[in-house]
Amino acid sequence: MLILFEERIVARRLIEKARDRLAREVGTVYKSHAGNVRFALAFPNTYYVGMSSLGFQTVYRVLNGLDGAVCERTFLPDPPELEDVRRTGAPLLTMESQTPVRDFDVLAFSVSYELDYVNLLRVLSLSRLDLTADERERGQPLVLAGGPAVTFNPEPLAPFVDAFVIGEAEEVLPELVNVLYNKLNVGRTESLKALSGIEGVYVPRFYRPVYRSDGMLERVDALEGAPPRVKRRWVPELESYDATTAILTPETEFSNMVLAEVARGCGRQCRFCIAGYAFLPPRARAAERVLAGIHRTEEKAQRRSIGHPRIGLVGASVFDHPSSLLVCRSLVERNRLFSISSLRADTLNRDIAETLHRGGHETLTIAPEAGSERLRLVLNKPMSDEEILGAAAIAWDGGFRRLKLYFMVGLPTETPEDVGGIASLVTRIAAMFRWRRVTASVSCFVPKPWTPFQWAPMEEQKRLAEKLGAIRRALRPLKSVTVGGESAREAVVQGVLARGDRRLRDVLLAAHGQELSWRMAFRESGTDPHFYAQRPRHEKEVFPWDHIDLGVRKDYLWREYERAMDAAPTPACVVRTCRRCGVCHG
Numbered sequence: 001m002l003i004l005f006e007e008r009i010v011a012r013r014l015i016e017k018a019r020d021r022l023a024r025e026v027g028t029v030y031k032s033h034a035g036n037v038r039f040a041l042a043f044p045n046t047y048y049v050g051m052s053s054l055g056f057q058t059v060y061r062v063l064n065g066l067d068g069a070v071c072e073r074t075f076l077p078d079p080p081e082l083e084d085v086r087r088t089g090a091p092l093l094t095m096e097s098q099t100p101v102r103d104f105d106v107l108a109f110s111v112s113y114e115l116d117y118v119n120l121l122r123v124l125s126l127s128r129l130d131l132t133a134d135e136r137e138r139g140q141p142l143v144l145a146g147g148p149a150v151t152f153n154p155e156p157l158a159p160f161v162d163a164f165v166i167g168e169a170e171e172v173l174p175e176l177v178n179v180l181y182n183k184l185n186v187g188r189t190e191s192l193k194a195l196s197g198i199e200g201v202y203v204p205r206f207y208r209p210v211y212r213s214d215g216m217l218e219r220v221d222a223l224e225g226a227p228p229r230v231k232r233r234w235v236p237e238l239e240s241y242d243a244t245t246a247i248l249t250p251e252t253e254f255s256n257m258v259l260a261e262v263a264r265g266c267g268r269q270c271r272f273c274i275a276g277y278a279f280l281p282p283r284a285r286a287a288e289r290v291l292a293g294i295h296r297t298e299e300k301a302q303r304r305s306i307g308h309p310r311i312g313l314v315g316a317s318v319f320d321h322p323s324s325l326l327v328c329r330s331l332v333e334r335n336r337l338f339s340i341s342s343l344r345a346d347t348l349n350r351d352i353a354e355t356l357h358r359g360g361h362e363t364l365t366i367a368p369e370a371g372s373e374r375l376r377l378v379l380n381k382p383m384s385d386e387e388i389l390g391a392a393a394i395a396w397d398g399g400f401r402r403l404k405l406y407f408m409v410g411l412p413t414e415t416p417e418d419v420g421g422i423a424s425l426v427t428r429i430a431a432m433f434r435w436r437r438v439t440a441s442v443s444c445f446v447p448k449p450w451t452p453f454q455w456a457p458m459e460e461q462k463r464l465a466e467k468l469g470a471i472r473r474a475l476r477p478l479k480s481v482t483v484g485g486e487s488a489r490e491a492v493v494q495g496v497l498a499r500g501d502r503r504l505r506d507v508l509l510a511a512h513g514q515e516l517s518w519r520m521a522f523r524e525s526g527t528d529p530h531f532y533a534q535r536p537r538h539e540k541e542v543f544p545w546d547h548i549d550l551g552v553r554k555d556y557l558w559r560e561y562e563r564a565m566d567a568a569p570t571p572a573c574v575v576r577t578c579r580r581c582g583v584c585h586g
Contacts (some may be wrong), residue, residue: 007088014081014090015098021047022095026248026304027297029060030096031070037180039063039071040094040104040127040141044111044119047075052253054243054261054314055147056110061246062173069177072096072104076119077126085126092126101127104141105184109161111147114497115490117157120145121512124160131509133162133205138188142180149498151232152278152449155544156500156508158204162188163195165202166548167232168264168279170241172200196226200233207547209502215531217501220547229549238264238283244293248301248309258297259312262290262324266316267573268344269581271380271452271564272369272411275316277552278450280583281575282316287323291330310360311338319347328355342367345383345391353398363439364395367406370414371421377567378413380560385425392429401436403429409467410445410459410491412564419467423474430481439482442471444491448498449545450552452560455537458495464488493518495533501544503527553582 022028041060043050050056050073063071072094077085085092091100101107107127109120121131124143130136133143146165150157154164165172175198183191196203206226210218222228235241243261250256265279294311301309311331318324318340331338337360343352345366356364366388370376373384395403407422426440444464447453465488472483497504506525510516514524522529537543539558546554563570576584 006084007090010081010084010088010090011093014077014085014093017081018093018095018098021249021251024250026300027246028096029064029071029246031064033070033097033099036068036070037106037177037184038104039069039106039108040074040101041071042074042101042107042109042120042123043076044109044116044123045076046078048078048251048253050075050110051247051249051251053110053112054245054259055112057246057259058241058243059108059110059146059169059173061242062170063177066174066177068181072099074101074123074127076123089128091128092123102129102141106180107141107143109143109145109147111145111149111157114149114156114494116149117497118508118511120157121160121508125512131512132159132505134159136162136188142188142191144176148274148278151548151550152274153498153500153545154202154204154548155209155502156497156504158207158502159505160508161204162192163201163203165233166200166230167550168234170235172198172233176201193224199231202230202548204502209544217542217544219542220544222547229547232278232548232550234279234551235264235283238285239289242293242296243285243314244297248297254310254312256301257310257312258294258301259314260290260294260297261285261314262318262327263315263321266320267575268317268320269380269560269570269573270369271378271560272408272445272448274448274451276451277557277581278550279316280552280573280581282320282573284321284323287326287330290327294331308336311336313338313340315341317342317344317347319343319352325352325355328352328359332358345388348391348394350394350398353394353400357399362400363402363404363437364398364400365404365406366391366395368425369406369408370411371407371418371423371425374567375411375414375418375421377569378564379411380564380570382569385428388425389428389432392432396433396435402439403435403437404439404441405429407440407442407471408445409442409471410464412445412453412456413567414459419470420474423471426475426481427478430478435480437482438478438480439484440471440475442468442483442485444468444486444488446491446495446498449543450550450557452557452564454499454543454557455539455541455561457536458492458533460534461488461492464491489518492529492533496522496529499544500532504532551581551583556581 074094143162145161179194183194192203195201206223208221212218245259263284265282266276267282269276339361430438447456475481507527510524511521
């Protein structure tokens, strides 16, 4: 009786918090459940993190714009409530109607980051659902997942998810809703068979991995008429879909900022970067469409007396967009504050720097990535130290007094001189002017699927930690410099999950169910993280994601890996003209 009373108190508290958040949102959609396929759209992290994701918000908008579908949001409870929800068993609810997630037809996850995989299991558990797809029966929602992380490699989550959307969701969702509208009442297996017939939908139960006696993957067999390879879906014309913030809220990383996608994909093909391969071909939105989308969202904000929200321009490399400067100038002319998600040092000029500064952009971010020109050639990011110093000077002349620099350690072919070069380059930049702050963000290289470095071994955690420590010690005397970045321990876990397979099931169950550290979860499950993260791969190795087809040929990626070992640069792709990778002419 006491537990039931506590459960009601916790549920009431969650409802009150949801309603308080809804009252501060602009753009929330409320639709009737009657006659619609009911989607609970989950972000496997907190509200603050999830509502900062433009991809998550785009899926919300598309689903609610379809006849026959209603979409409500749910998130992992904030830390203060999470323990209460676990202890009492209070059900996880959606935001819009505060309905238990278990009562929906579909629980759909948007997954951006590998370390959120265990949070996906937590959401399932808090929703009172069986964790594995094989356990779930009729009466429980179908569990779907999409987003960047599971597009690259869905296999670690395959035991838990009924179906994945591979690629960009906008054009898949109408077909998916149509199938579910007609098939939800015919049984789980029949619904999944119908979903597997949609290009871009991967249903793991129709694929069986076959392993050799030494533990290596031999092949993946397609069953029951499923296609041998699941092709990625992508949007040929970005302007067919709006990609601005659907819901404004003060409780995000960007606090009432209107995010607007100006471009998708990147043709630079930096060899470590998944955006340069998994989102090809690069596509740009017309400047007038970007500005029109921003204006529509601003109008909604003004109707709620929020005033003019700040604008965030989103793209893999914003100033590779042919009209991005035009967009920025237009915003400046309208006295709008704005910022950008990324900037390549070799695209920066005085005009761009001054326009960004006039738009209220306070910290300019540059990503040299490596501490030497040789290693940048390995990455296919050919920039000399002098070019980077020149970009810093342009930033200063354009009015910037804060600079942020991104680097990585543990890169293929890295030497002690390369690591030392990071501290040397930051020191030289810090000495150029009287910066208020220079931030060096140093992360650990994680080999990702669908990049040339998918064959590369990841460095051992101890060595990564030593390199991070050496850089911090070298820069500690500089008062204007701050050093940040991720831990080596988390980077190795990310490396395991990024290139993992279905056998990580027990690791994720242990990390979730027993609340173990990742180190203990590996030990408890008998999993060797070295096998997934630090082991070198040979050219012909079968990868867990080889039955997923993102359009880029594997032999092309291998050639790029060989070129990386020779520090040979590759020119940027020319859309629909070159035939190197296979995307445009596959």
